[in-house]
Amino acid sequence: MKISLLLLTLSFCFPVFAEKTFVYCSEASPSSFNPQMAEDGPTFNASSQMLFNRLAAFEPGGTKVIPGLAERWEVSKDGKIYTFHLRKNVTFHTTDAFTPTRPLNADDVIFSFERALKAEHPFHKVNGGVYPYYVSMNMANQIKQIKKLDDQTVQFILNEPEAPFLANVAMSFAVIHSKEYADQLLRGKTPEKIDTEPVGTGPFVLTRYVKDNMIRYQAHPTYFEGRSKLDKVVFAITPDSSVRFQKLKAGECHLISEPSPQDLKAMGVHPKINLLSQPGANVGYLAFNVEKKPLDKIEVRQAIAHALNRENYLKVVYQGTASLATNPVPPTVWGFAAQTKGPEYKPERAKELLKKIGLDKGFELELWTLPVSRPYNPNGKKMGELMQADLAKVGIRVKLVTYDWPTYLAKMRAGEHQLLQIGWTTDNGDPDNFLGTLLSCAAVTGGSNVARWCDREFDNLVTRARAITDIKVRSSSYVKAQKRFLEKTPWVPIAHATVFRGVAKNVMGYQISPLGTEDFYPIDIK
């Protein structure tokens, strides 16, 4: 009794603060405070969205490209020259170590891109010198030159026309640093601080970081879009998803990242929590390695597609939190071929197709099951077992195989698999980010086309669309490409997972981004 009284008394000692502090329970520590050097969600959320801006941005809750640090831009007729006009009077953060003397200008843009692109740049090798997105998106070969036309105008000259370029520079990695700060650090012989004590133009200023514990920010008072309604933001790093949910329930966080599917039901009925959802811009799929026999035969691929009861996977594996995928592009992304229908569940048709090519007596295949839980496939093993049972009904004996995640990825890129579960979440909402990145001929050598499928007709459609800036014309090309994809069946698209977030009811203005990033600038607390 005495103990409970003591605890009760202590519980009333909860602090009362006049400032508006927003607490976000995140899942992991950021790997860096420079998003140029990262590729993971926790880093992008903690750095790119909070501390920095990009030339262009995505509309809140959507994938449409809108002005960022550049208030407008022009694209040359040949699609090779992008001229960005920068906003005036965009201020960088003032910190204990740095006080800016000038607003953002073209030098900052050139500095930021050249750091990542040019090996001889004085900052290129600082803090490891690995720029995963610049590498995987082949930016060094894409950008021929970056020119300063005047203080507020910067021009990007590309080697080839690249329609997704605008969406690319809106992505989390393409942030703009302060050249003035970099010069100061270089003079002080502490260049490494550029990534650990970051200075950006973003809505919040970093005030403290304790790895695996918390990140603290305060509002940037002279943010170019106006000071945030929040005074402070705290990222409380809480790796366990069930603990995050308990903290949300106890009012210790306003928002939690990546809620566990098991908690969604309870979250939906909790009186203090709003369960928000949005169709994700992602796809989970089963890829066929078309270089391996008998998957080189289109009949075998189609037979497998007809043998899989995908509706059942949605119920069992995704527990109703995903929609059936009809093709590689999700319906939330423009250029989605709404008229196309995915493969239907018809085991008899599958048997017929196999009989047609003399494989009706059955054969063996290896199926690699996803070793990690991802929104696009929360339980690869379970899905593998269901697929194994479905394929056994049409005479295909499946052996389930898996590896630890890095090995899985490495072997996948080397093309060692036959059937493979994998998925993709778009970074920029451009259909090319699905069709080009995952299915073009160039992506076979790059390793991201895991079906290793190179179809000239499909490839021409996608490559041509990349060179056109008119969205309508591009869309029609992508629709044709998706039809071609379904005819040739290099994968079986399975699901587009819905993205969920648990938010305290006193939070206003929060929107889920289909791209998986978190933007706290529009938020207010009641």
Next chain:
Amino acid sequence: MLFFIGKRIFQSLPTLVAVSLLSFLLIRLIPGDPVLLMLGERGGSPQAVAELRSKLGLDQPLYSQYFTFIGNALRGDLGLSITSKTSVWSEFVERFPATVELSLVALIWAVVVGIPLGIWAAIKRRQWIDHALMSISLVGYSMPIFWWGLMLILIFSVKLGWTPVSGRISALYDVEPWSGFLFVDVWVRGMGWPAWVEVLRHMLLPALVLGTIPVAAIARMTRSSLLEVLREDYVRTAKAKGLSFYKIIFVHALRNALMPVVTVIGLMLGTLLTGAVLTETLFSWPGVGRWMVASVLARDYPVLQGGVLLLSVVISALNIAVDVIYLFLNPRLRGRLR
């Protein structure tokens, strides 16, 4: 005495070498390549993989990597974390006070509760209290920590709202580190009682969970040790002399009965410092245990190697300290030393 300590330090050197070698090899036996993990799902070209591998020195033969690690460690350089690019030493120093603070509070509660319970059970030997206490301690000893912690969170944090779910202090407090021990830092920074109470509220459940097994172990050890001492001749003599029951227990028997308990407590502190992995993970406690778990998942070789080495140094030092305390407590051993 100094000779004794020097000898013990010398004796612990082979252990440290063995631990460093074992940890170095075991980490590399875990499937998963740190380079591939770092490059992630988007991946990089084979050239980028090779470049990064060479940059991290992972393309060198194993023996060369080990000798580089040991050589640098002897010079006080434990390397940089692969994931955060900050020095392993500074990361350890940042986290260690959180673990020590939690372990000390857990140990204090284990001693304060465990020893009286053990004495009570010994006094009431073969009575129902003894049976009940020993059964409860057996349950405590075999309690799955993760489940136990989650149950406590559900009851005290979620249902009753008495304690916070996790962390060391409410996110609303911004404490600038001074010693790393929050009980101290909130005073040094002049944040006053409310902040101190916040730290205490955050400490209650993790310390209770972490101290559960030590309470049981200490209670059982105290009981059996006291029972053994109570059978000794000098206790019988004391009884014959007509000393009071409490004087016999607390003045004569307990002092000797606590000798093995001190050893257990010393070893327990080592276990607490290194074994807080589950508790720290469950309560998002920013200590060494969680740091090591995150490093295993990220295959952060320098952190794992350096972290294990530093922890083994701490445990060796604790063992030596326990031996020294033992000398002070037991005059017969001091005599033998001479």
